[in-house]
Amino acid sequence: QSALTQPASVSGSPGQSITISCTGTSSDVGSYNFVSWYQQHPGKAPKLMIREVTKRPSGVSNRFSGSKSGNMASLTISGLQAEDEADYYCCSYAGGTTLLFGGGTKLTVL
Amino acid sequence: EVQLVESGGGLVKPGGSLRLSCASSEFTFTNAWMSWVRQAPGKGLECVGRIQSAADGGTPDYAVPVKGRFTISRDDSKNTLYLQMNSLKTEDTAIYYCTTYASGYFGDWGQGTLVTVSS
Numbered sequence: 001q002s003a004l005t006q007p008a009s010v011s012g013s014p015g016q017s018i019t020i021s022c023t024g025t026s027s028d029v030g031s032y033n034f035v036s037w038y039q040q041h042p043g044k045a046p047k048l049m050i051r052e053v054t055k056r057p058s059g060v061s062n063r064f065s066g067s068k069s070g071n072m073a074s075l076t077i078s079g080l081q082a083e084d085e086a087d088y089y090c091c092s093y094a095g096g097t098t099l100l101f102g103g104g105t106k107l108t109v110l
Numbered sequence: 111e112v113q114l115v116e117s118g119g120g121l122v123k124p125g126g127s128l129r130l131s132c133a134s135s136e137f138t139f140t141n142a143w144m145s146w147v148r149q150a151p152g153k154g155l156e157c158v159g160r161i162q163s164a165a166d167g168g169t170p171d172y173a174v175p176v177k178g179r180f181t182i183s184r185d186d187s188k189n190t191l192y193l194q195m196n197s198l199k200t201e202d203t204a205i206y207y208c209t210t211y212a213s214g215y216f217g218d219w220g221q222g223t224l225v226t227v228s229s
Contacts, residue, residue, distance in 0.1 A: 003154070034214025038155070045207055045222055046147075046155065051215040089155050093214035097171035101155045 004029065004090055004102035011108040017078040020105045022090030023071060028100055030071040034093035037066060037075045040104075041086045049088075050075060077107075085109040112137045112218040114208045119223030126198050126227070132191040132208030132220055139189040140164065145211040146182060146193050148204035149222075156204075158182075158193070160211050176202075198227045 005023040012018040022029065022037075029035055035053045038046040048057055050066035053073065063078045073092070077084055090102040118130040132144070145160040159172040161182045170182040181194040191208055203226050209216040 032214065036215035038216070045219040046216075047219070048215060048217055051217075052213060057217070091155070091157075091215065097160070099157045099214065101157070104154045 002100075004092060004100050006088075006090060006102035006105045008103075009106045009108065011110055012077075012080045013110045014080055014082065016080050017076060018080060018107065019077075020075045020088055020090075020107070022073040022075070022092075022102050024073070024092050024094075024100070025071055028071075028092040028094035028098075029068065029073050031095070032093045033068070035066065035068055035073040036091045037064075038089045038091065039084075039086045040089065046089065080109055082109050112210065114210075114218060114220035116206065116208050116220045116223040119206065119225045121226045121228065122198055123229050124198060124200055124227055127194070127196045128198065128225060130193040130195070130206055130208075130223060130225070132193075134189045134191070134208075137210075137218075139184075140186045143211040144182075144184060144191045145209050145216060146191075147207045147209055147216060147219075148202075149207070150201070150204045153204075157216075158206070161191070195225070198225075200227050203227045 033053045037050040039049050040046040053068045054066045065076045088105045113135045115133045146158040159182045161170040179197045183192045205222040207222045208220040210218045
């Protein structure tokens with residue numbers, strides 16, 4: 001199975017909203033509500049931001065939200081802040097023992 | 111707060127072996143599924159494999175690139191997860207993260223340990 005497809009980069013100004021897409025297939029994103037999103041700052045470990053498509057773990061800002069339509073999942077960050085600048089990865093369960101990650105998206109806050 | 115601390119990384123020659131450990135605290139390790147996720151330099155994330163809790167059977171599973179070469183195990187009496195890596199290849203060079211796993215997501219992450227496979 002191939003990795004999920006994410007844009008290589010997105011950017012936005014402070015206060016704006018941005019959306020990062022994560023495109024899979026009917027065998028992964030389209031079939032299961034097990035999509036998660038991770039934030040990774042340079043030199044740091046990834047951090048879970050969204051699980052099971054829309055659920056925010058305790059302590060994650062409500063500026064982060066997730067959604068899914070068909071074979072595409074999305075992460076939206078509203079009220080963009082400088083500290084949001086990081087790499088973001090999506091992940092989807094794909095049946096059996098398979099978990100697929102996206103290639104990652106670099107978010108730049110202008 | 112869950113704390114996961116990996117150790118055991120280092121430089122190893124192609125064909126060599128290495129064992130990583132992940133010590134945990136502050137949570138019920140015994141009941142948790144655990145996983146290893148790796149990240150090659152400048153690249154994205156890849157799930158290496160997972161292991162069920164003992165109550166769920168304790169069975170490990172592996173990604174295709176490492177199947178037959180890597181072994182995931184756990185010692186619940188020591189709250190420790192292991193990754194035995196044999197027949198290492200240059201493409202196994204990566205930071206290896208220990209994580210908790212549940213319902214398709216990787217919850218808590220360690221700080222990672224770097225494995226470099228080079229002659």
